[in-house]
Amino acid sequence: MSVFQQVLIGPLKDIGSNPAFFGEVVIGGILAGMLYSLVALGFVLIFKASGVFNFAQGVMVLFAALTLVGLIERGAGVWVALAATALVMIVLAFAIERAVLRPLVNQPQIILFMATIGLNFFLEGFGEMLWGANVKKLDVGIPDRSFMAAGMQINQLELSAGGIAAILVVVLAIFFQKTRIGRALRAVADDHEAALSIGIPLKTIWVVVWSVAGLVAIVAGIMWGAKSGVQFSLSLIALKALPVLILGGFESVPGAIVGGLIIGVGEKIGEVYWGPLVGGAIENWFAYVLALAFLLIRPQGLFGEKIIERV
């Protein structure tokens, strides 16, 4: 009875007694979730178009942030540095297509996945060699102050992160739905061979998706970097994006967003209200267990395509 009360009643009573604080926790969770979504979005884009599970997405975030900070430190203006970083990520996309993807065409997915793990290590060493490994402060002029609204403390930085993530999603949606390249991307995602047969160049498409994923990585890198400094641990958020993907489904852009929000909010609420019962720090694994429990009920994720198997 007391265990039941501790686990179920106690935390709920806490929530009820201080709704403003609960609101703060939820908003904090939503904003953290937005950032997870940004990373997950990069995964989804590449997976949709090429079926490659890009483990290096987290390091691409780190690499983009490192490049941006390095350029700003060397006296470049914020916008110049941004443009240069974007260019670097596009060049990187070309290099990856040429050096990694093209020789591995027609290999099983698992081999490509391993290749991106190798890429992960390579980029990590490369980025740190170019720009140094110490923690850097990233400041692109986003205000980082807190204000009160309806009795809740809200951080401006987190708010603008949410805003930018929302804008990015809208832009991506328009890009996918309305432009010529976006249509080609969707065609490739649907059926490689059919897309090839009507004359869509697969290689160009790959470069485009990896570039777009690189640009998304820049945005994610700016947000995370402004929040907690540019450092190696940035690449670890890639691991946090994995449960997000599982929840949302590997093929779905809206899934990445919704999954990120669920994981972000669930993680924060779990940590604040249930964490103390088991000694805290459950944020590390809570997302995975949540995703795991979810997988048992719906193996293809919230928005994933139903898996139909044939022999």
Next chain:
Amino acid sequence: MIYREAGQFKTTYAADQAIFPILQDRIFVALAVVGAFVIPVRFANEYWLQAVLIPFLIYALAALGLNLLTGYAGQLSLGTGGFMAVGAYSAFKLASAFPALNIVLVFLLSGLVAALVGVVFGIPSLRIKGFYLAVATLAAQFFLIWLFNKVGWFVNYAPSGTITAPPRTVFGVMVTGPDAAAGARYVAALAFVAVFALIAKNLVRGRVGRSWMAIRDRDIAAEIIGVRPLRTKLLAFAISSFYCGIAGAELVFLYLGSAETLAFDINLSFLVLFMVIIGGLGSVLGSFLGAAFIVLVPIFLTNVPHTVGLNLPVALAKQIELMIFGGLILFFLIVEPHGLARLWQITKEKLRLWPFPH
């Protein structure tokens, strides 16, 4: 010429089904095993034993375990570090709770505990597969490490949170603890690896291994011809975790001496996975080759600049090491997706005809 099996006729079924059907292989393996037991103990110095050979053997055992699961049964796992931690912590608990228990028995029992945990975390594999399963095994990795960090019982409430290997003897020779000689620890590790490699080799060519491969290649078809997926997959998780658990216990007891959970973090999982990929998925020999490669490359990379008179700063050397490491993984995947074991097979084919290839 060297590898020509002409003239080696098999007149019994037993001979036809031998582990090493070719005479040259039998001689080579026998020589290698005897050599591995005798030569390093006599001639290798402390540094070689401690820095190269002991970690190589332990990683080889872990890679063997993961190879059974990922290479043979096709279930991708990123939870190896967690399962190794289970082995290490249960060995520590068993050794401190029952001081009279033989250390070999402690290792085997801790392997069993790891197998049990592996089965629990293998249950999702019945419904999910591929990348989804890989992420699910990450849950095992993070949850187990967190558990060992948080619950003081696992470390006997040591304030430092570390587990240390108690001194224990086998046949009157000290093999674990601070006073154990490197040679003795080497022989202990080697004995374990030799026995378990033999068991693995026999497992994968028997009924169990074949049902694993059937599940790996096409699970629905395997089910139709009568392979039970539930039993087969869970058995793969159990045996793989058993191997990993023993490797984890050895890692602390025979190699590190003392460790905390940091030694078993996600990087260890990736390291063992690389050994399996670079060595060759679905190959017992590949596990050894991959482990040797991963153990030797960092040592090579740290020593080469010194010998040519180049003094790189530590940070730079570390970064270059990462780059070369990543580059090599890419290189091997592109050139030979089947790993070092496949290269060895090609060499063998060449050696059959050498020196008259036409």
